[in-house]
Amino acid sequence: MVADSQPGHIDQIKQTNAGAVYRLIDQLGPVSRIDLSRLAQLAPASITKIVREMLEAHLVQETEIQDPGSRGRPAVGLMVETEAWHYLALRVSRGEIHLALRDLSSKLVVEERLELALQDAQPLLHRIITHIDQFFIRHQGKLERLTAIAITLPGIIDTESGIIHRMPFYEDVKDMPLGETLAAHTGVPVYIQHDISAWTMAEALFGASRGARDVIQVVIDHNVGAGVITDGRLLHAGSSSLVEIGHTQVDPYGKRCYCGNHGCLETIASVESVLELAQVRMNQSMSSMLHQQPLTVESLCLAAVKGDLLAKDIITSVGTNVGRILAIMVNLFNPQKILIGSPFNQAAEILFPAISDCIRQQSLPAYSKHTAVEQTQFSNRGTMAGAALVKDALYNGTLLIRLLQG
Ligand SMILES: [Zn+2]
Numbered sequence: 001m002v003a004d005s006q007p008g009h010i011d012q013i014k015q016t017n018a019g020a021v022y023r024l025i026d027q028l029g030p031v032s033r034i035d036l037s038r039l040a041q042l043a044p045a046s047i048t049k050i051v052r053e054m055l056e057a058h059l060v061q062e063t064e065i066q067d068p069g070s071r072g073r074p075a076v077g078l079m080v081e082t083e084a085w086h087y088l089a090l091r092v093s094r095g096e097i098h099l100a101l102r103d104l105s106s107k108l109v110v111e112e113r114l115e116l117a118l119q120d121a122q123p124l125l126h127r128i129i130t131h132i133d134q135f136f137i138r139h140q141g142k143l144e145r146l147t148a149i150a151i152t153l154p155g156i157i158d159t160e161s162g163i164i165h166r167m168p169f170y171e172d173v174k175d176m177p178l179g180e181t182l183a184a185h186t187g188v189p190v191y192i193q194h195d196i197s198a199w200t201m202a203e204a205l206f207g208a209s210r211g212a213r214d215v216i217q218v219v220i221d222h223n224v225g226a227g228v229i230t231d232g233r234l235l236h237a238g239s240s241s242l243v244e245i246g247h248t249q250v251d252p253y254g255k256r257c258y259c260g261n262h263g264c265l266e267t268i269a270s271v272e273s274v275l276e277l278a279q280v281r282m283n284q285s286m287s288s289m290l291h292q293q294p295l296t297v298e299s300l301c302l303a304a305v306k307g308d309l310l311a312k313d314i315i316t317s318v319g320t321n322v323g324r325i326l327a328i329m330v331n332l333f334n335p336q337k338i339l340i341g342s343p344f345n346q347a348a349e350i351l352f353p354a355i356s357d358c359i360r361q362q363s364l365p366a367y368s369k370h371t372a373v374e375q376t377q378f379s380n381r382g383t384m385a386g387a388a389l390v391k392d393a394l395y396n397g398t399l400l401i402r403l404l405q406g
């Protein structure tokens with residue numbers, strides 16, 4: 001997170017406890033103070049104090065809980081109060097920017113998708129700030145109190161300092177101080193995370209991997225990468241490191257990759273490489289259905305599902321190449337769940353069995369037998385990934401403490 005001073009030890013404990021209590025109220029509410037004390041393992045006096053501060057700040061509210069079996073006075077339960085607090089979730093991807101206003105329950109107030117030219121006379125930093133300013137002007141009538149800005153994007157990112165060192169697709173980006181500039185411009189904390197890591201957090205908090213302790217999420221899109229949750233925590237959270245499966249070699253004699261090596265998974269399984277390969281192979285297979293319309297991910301997946309041999313073979317090889325790397329990861333992390341987030345999921349009935357076969361044949365049977373391969377709930381678009389960053393900052397207390405202090 002950007003623009004936050006290091007708290008002292010006591011403040012750190014207060015922050016952690018407040019975050020834990022808020023999480024329980026958010027996930028279980030309405031919940032009584034007695035239950036909170038038991039679940040958070042904090043003394044009743046501590047709960048009373050934390051809850052009082054949250055009530056005064058309008059972050060939680062009281063409500064009656066009537067136990068259906070009892071005829072006594074209803075107990076007082078606590079619920080989060082979310083509608084008066086908004087945040088901006090922003091996503092920069094290839095050629096576009098998504099901006100969304102959400103309330104603290106992650107509910108969408110308004111979302112826009114705008115074009116963002118890959119090259120422009122104006123630096124990307126200026127263009128992002130202009131988009132944010134104009135978005136707030138357009139929607140000022142809907143805006144409640146702004147609490148934070150959450151940004152997700154691809155690239156080499158220092159999440160602590162908010163510096164974007166490099167980005168794919170936007171070649172002019174070099175050490176862009178996005179976090180600091182935006183925090184100074186808006187006066188609210190700015191959370192920045194790599195889009196695949198943030199999407200992995202979003203699936204764990206709101207989506208397909210909710211409740212799972214060990215998860216591998218693979219993204220096959222313009223880039224190929226992964227997020228890993230191990231024992232309930234995102235691997236590499238708070239650092240610029242990523243689970244770079246896209247740059248694992250699958251073909252020693254393969255194409256040169258932009259990372260400097262040869263035959264990386266990304267040069268074989270990314271959307272662009274798969275379409276390029278399909279174009280070459282179409283010339284050798286005149287009977288393929290793929291000749292009937294312009295070649296896109298959609299037409300390729302549709303042809304595969306309809307049984308076109310060439311299209312099926314191409315999707316199966318994507319699954320086999322990704323599956324080979326995943327089999328190694330299964331041995332390393334022993335996940336309960338493997339999530340695949342990809343536009344190729346349109347041909348999931350071809351892609352997933354190819355991936356599962358590799359895992360079953362190439363990883364430890366004791367591990368692979370309880371591993372399920374499933375689709376992500378969200379797509380690699382929109383701003384749920386940003387919503388996950390804000391939820392995480394509330395739960396770990398960093399954002400919550402700022403809101404309590406007003
Ligand atoms: Zn590479």
